[in-house]
Amino acid sequence: MVSANMNPVTHRTGTRIGQPSAIPVRREWWSALGLALLGAVVAVSGMVYHGMGLFTERHLPLIRGLDDTYYFLWLPKLVVDHDLDFESALAQCPMITESDYQLEFTTPPTPTGMHYNKFPVGWALGSLPFYLVARAAALVFGLGDKGWEPVYQIAVWLGQFGYALAGLVCAWRIFCRWFRPAMRQRRCWPAGWQVRWSTINPPRFR
Numbered sequence: 001m002v003s004a005n006m007n008p009v010t011h012r013t014g015t016r017i018g019q020p021s022a023i024p025v026r027r028e029w030w031s032a033l034g035l036a037l038l039g040a041v042v043a044v045s046g047m048v049y050h051g052m053g054l055f056t057e058r059h060l061p062l063i064r065g066l067d068d069t070y071y072f073l074w075l076p077k078l079v080v081d082h083d084l085d086f087e088s089a090l091a092q093c094p095m096i097t098e099s100d101y102q103l104e105f106t107t108p109p110t111p112t113g114m115h116y117n118k119f120p121v122g123w124a125l126g127s128l129p130f131y132l133v134a135r136a137a138a139l140v141f142g143l144g145d146k147g148w149e150p151v152y153q154i155a156v157w158l159g160q161f162g163y164a165l166a167g168l169v170c171a172w173r174i175f176c177r178w179f180r181p182a183m184r185q186r187r188c189w190p191a192g193w194q195v196r197w198s199t200i201n202p203p204r205f206r
Contacts, residue, residue, distance in 0.1 A: 047161070054150055061095045062153040066104070069095040070117050072156070074124035075131045076147025087115040093148050130159030 053060030063072045073089050081089070090101055110116045124131075134155035138144050143151040 043161070047157075051154075051157070054153070061148070062150075062157050064095045066096055066100050067119065069093065070119040071123045072127075072148070072153075073117065074121050075127065075152070075156070078124070079128075079131060079135060080145070080147035084117075085114060086117050090115070092146070095148065126163070127156045127159055130155045 051062055054062055063069065069090070070086075072095070073086060073093065076093075077084055077086065077089055087105070090096065090104060096104075105115070131152060134152045135147075137155075138149065138151050143149060
């Protein structure tokens, strides 16, 4: 301990002995910034690669496949159609192939005579705020009234991406509070899969 009456000895790095060095803190923040930039590049690249099919001649939807479609269809059925007739929705939406559509109707209907949706509604409830924004924009600017046009998919897609980023920020804050600096990046880096699932397969990020 350095006495108050003694002149602190200065180390050759410029840091006074008895005072904490700011160098490890600066290195930690530069490392975190580098990881954040790398993650942003990967996330944006994945979003562009997955989403560019929506604007080509093929018009590939952002949300596609049976699982993802079932999660998403809760939104147009509840907000636009005000019913739970998933058979009509599957017949009209462009998110599944004809073979998948035929395969789905090999199973018997529910006791009420309707096609069931075995996927829970939780993901749709989390995406509802973004879907409602898209619905309002679609009605005002004439961007589609069926509930699965590109404006709806993009709104939900970006909303899920925001959830992923918020989760990473929360994870980083927790690691900063409870883990040593050397452990933070190694424990936080695997959480980047949140970004992958929220952009490539948004309904599976739940």
